Amino acid sequence: QPSIILLKEGTDTSQGKGQLISNINACSAVADIVRTTLGPRGMDKLMHKDGKVTVSNDGATIMKTLEIVHPAALTMV
Numbered sequence: 503q504p505s506i507i508l509l510k511e512g513t514d515t516s517q518g519k520g521q522l523i524s525n526i527n528a529c530s531a532v533a534d535i536v537r538t539t540l541g542p543r544g545m546d547k548l549m550h551k552d553g554k555v556t557v558s559n560d561g562a563t564i565m566k567t568l569e570i571v572h573p574a575a576l577t578m579v
Contacts, residue, residue, distance in 0.1 A: 524572075524574075525572075525574035528572040528574050528575035529574055529575050529578055531575070532565075532568070532570065532575045532578050532579075533578070535547075535564065535568070536561045536564060536565065539558075539559045539560070539561055539564065540561070544559050545559065546558065546559045547559065547564055549564070549567050551567055565578070565579050566579075
């Protein structure tokens with residue numbers, strides 16, 4: 503019996519090796535942003551959003567200010 507999958511209209515249903523590589527690249531990009539804030543020599547990040555400037559080296563604060571649209575990368579937030 504075939505499985506039934508309900509998706510929102512306009513949802514991309516990509517599969518295969520290309521999609522897997524896209525997911526890995528998106529998650530890697532998010533991890534790279536936060537990685538430099540970790541450890542005793544962690545760097546601060548300057549974030550600008552809606553005219554408000556924030557300087558932080560807190561990974562949670564940085565992740566909240568990111569506007570991520572990739573579904574796999576969103577799972578990291």
